[in-house]
Amino acid sequence: MVRWTSFLSHLECTACGLEHAADRLQTVCTQCGKVLFARYDLAGVRAATRPTDFATRRWDMWRYSELLPVQQPQHVVSLGEGLTPLVEVRGRDVGFERGQLLVKDEGQNPTASFKARGLSAAISRAKELGATDIALPSAGNAGSAAAAYAAAGGLRAHVAMPRDVPDLNRVETAIYGAELTLIDGLINDAGSFIRQQVQQHGWFDVSTLKEPYRQEGKKTMGIELAEQGGWGDSCLPDVIVYPTGGGTGIVGMWKAFSELEALGWIGPKRPKMVVVQAAGCAPIVRAYERGEQHAEPWPNAQTVAAGLRVPVAIGDYLILDAVRASGGTALAVSEEAIAAAQREMGNLAGIYAAPEAAATWAATCQLRQQGWLAGTEQVVLFCTGMGLKYAPPPLEEPSGQKEGAGGVWRSGGPHATSAQAV
Numbered sequence: 510m511v512r513w514t515s516f517l518s519h520l521e522c523t524a525c526g527l528e529h530a531a532d533r534l535q536t537v538c539t540q541c542g543k544v545l546f547a548r549y550d551l552a553g554v555r556a557a558t559r560p561t562d563f564a565t566r567r568w569d570m571w572r573y574s575e576l577l578p579v580q581q582p583q584h585v586v587s588l589g590e591g592l593t594p595l596v597e598v599r600g601r602d603v604g605f606e607r608g609q610l611l612v613k614d615e616g617q618n619p620t621a622s623f624k625a626r627g628l629s630a631a632i633s634r635a636k637e638l639g640a641t642d643i644a645l646p647s648a649g650n651a652g653s654a655a656a657a658y659a660a661a662g663g664l665r666a667h668v669a670m671p672r673d674v675p676d677l678n679r680v681e682t683a684i685y686g687a688e689l690t691l692i693d694g695l696i697n698d699a700g701s702f703i704r705q706q707v708q709q710h711g712w713f714d715v716s717t718l719k720e721p722y723r724q725e726g727k728k729t730m731g732i733e734l735a736e737q738g739g740w741g742d743s744c745l746p747d748v749i750v751y752p753t754g755g756g757t758g759i760v761g762m763w764k765a766f767s768e769l770e771a772l773g774w775i776g777p778k779r780p781k782m783v784v785v786q787a788a789g790c791a792p793i794v795r796a797y798e799r800g801e802q803h804a805e806p807w808p809n810a811q812t813v814a815a816g817l818r819v820p821v822a823i824g825d826y827l828i829l830d831a832v833r834a835s836g837g838t839a840l841a842v843s844e845e846a847i848a849a850a851q852r853e854m855g856n857l858a859g860i861y862a863a864p865e866a867a868a869t870w871a872a873t874c875q876l877r878q879q880g881w882l883a884g885t886e887q888v889v890l891f892c893t894g895m896g897l898k899y900a901p902p903p904l905e906e907p908s909g910q911k912e913g914a915g916g917v918w919r920s921g922g923p924h925a926t927s928a929q930a931v
């Protein structure tokens with residue numbers, strides 16, 4: 510049997526520092542309402558485990574059990590999440606040295622997005638602590654993943670989504686047997702609905718960063734980068750480009766790097782964390798530019814990248830901390846740039862990325878053109894979801910005539926579309 514030990518010790522508020530017991534269901538800090546972080550007995554982990562031990566373990570993110578919250582392996586609800594490939598892209602056409610532009614292809618996760626990681630962790634731990642019903646608002650992919658993991662674990666899922674989420678997300682929640690409520694509004698409106706329902710019915714709220722374990726699941730993306738890079742001082746990339754909505758992934762990876770450094774498994778060098786948002790909903794970018802610690806809500810949020818249509822993020826201060834402490838940056842890209850990038854990424858990488866993920870490609874090309882990236886550093890883009898889940902862009906017959914025109918699909922290799930993604 511596989512060895513299994515979790516070194517979870519307690520929960521700690523990221524704002525006021527108050528400690529909470531980890532052995533019962535918790536959402537946010539009971540004192541100040543901010544985000545709770547899971548804390549581990551890292552000295553215990555260090556004494557018990559070497560990083561090379563992981564290589565012989567189970568082939569999903571639960572191989573890192575020491576640094577995950579579930580105490581008993583029978584409570585793990587897994588569909589094979591994590592251990593996604595780092596794909597080397599032909600980046601020379603967009604100004605990167607050979608081997609320096611990589612895509613972490615999270616679209617290969619169960620339910621075709623990285624939401625699988627967070628919800629596998631949250632639902633497993635909720636199940637272990639006795640929850641029977643979980644609820645959450647979702648811009649689309651989190652609802653699909655929650656529904657799938659609840660089904661696999663024998664829990665009931667209650668999901669609220671904006672009425673205009675991609676059709677397939679609705680289909681998925683139905684297939685997985687979740688209760689779905691469509692809301693006329695955005696994810697924060699869906700959130701208010703869920704908050705009220707949760708109180709009424711006693712369900713457990715697994716909204717992002719409002720319970721402590723979704724970020725633990727997403728943390729495994731950071732641990733995986735270290736394992737894929739061979740551990741040690743220079744195992745991490747120089748730059749991580751991340752499409753940011755609620756920020757769970759960026760917060761989770763940043764937390765992972767601190768834990769791994771405390772364990773002595775990586776050195777002090779950190780990737781520069783780059784936040785990418787859509788121009789039609791960029792609260793974190795605006796707060797970054799203004800030097801603020803919290804982001805003001807974004808009015809009339811609009812973008813085809815549903816996962817980035819998050820006007821308010823409870824973990825805004827944690828995202829901004831990670832960007833600033835790492836020497837990273839934050840930028841917004843237009844809808845046109847996202848659409849062009851989706852094609853260029855398909856052409857150059859063979860990956861049909863979700864619009865959120867295509868935004869990282871557009872941003873990376875912009876940063877390269879502006880000289881913020883030199884093309885020599887190693888850059889990892891997070892392809893957080895698969896493009897096939899979204900409404901398809903307009904498709905015209907290949908004509909070969911209209912150079913670079915929006916609706917024309919051609920099969921001519923890397924130069925079939927313009928190399929300028931901006």
Ligand SMILES: *Cc1c(COP(=O)(O)O)cnc(C)c1O
Nearest residue numbers: 650754755756757758816865894
């Ligand atoms: C949810 C989502 C995001 C944003 O993720 P956060 O970690 O919450 O910022 C990005 N891309 C896709 C495809 C998503 O589903």
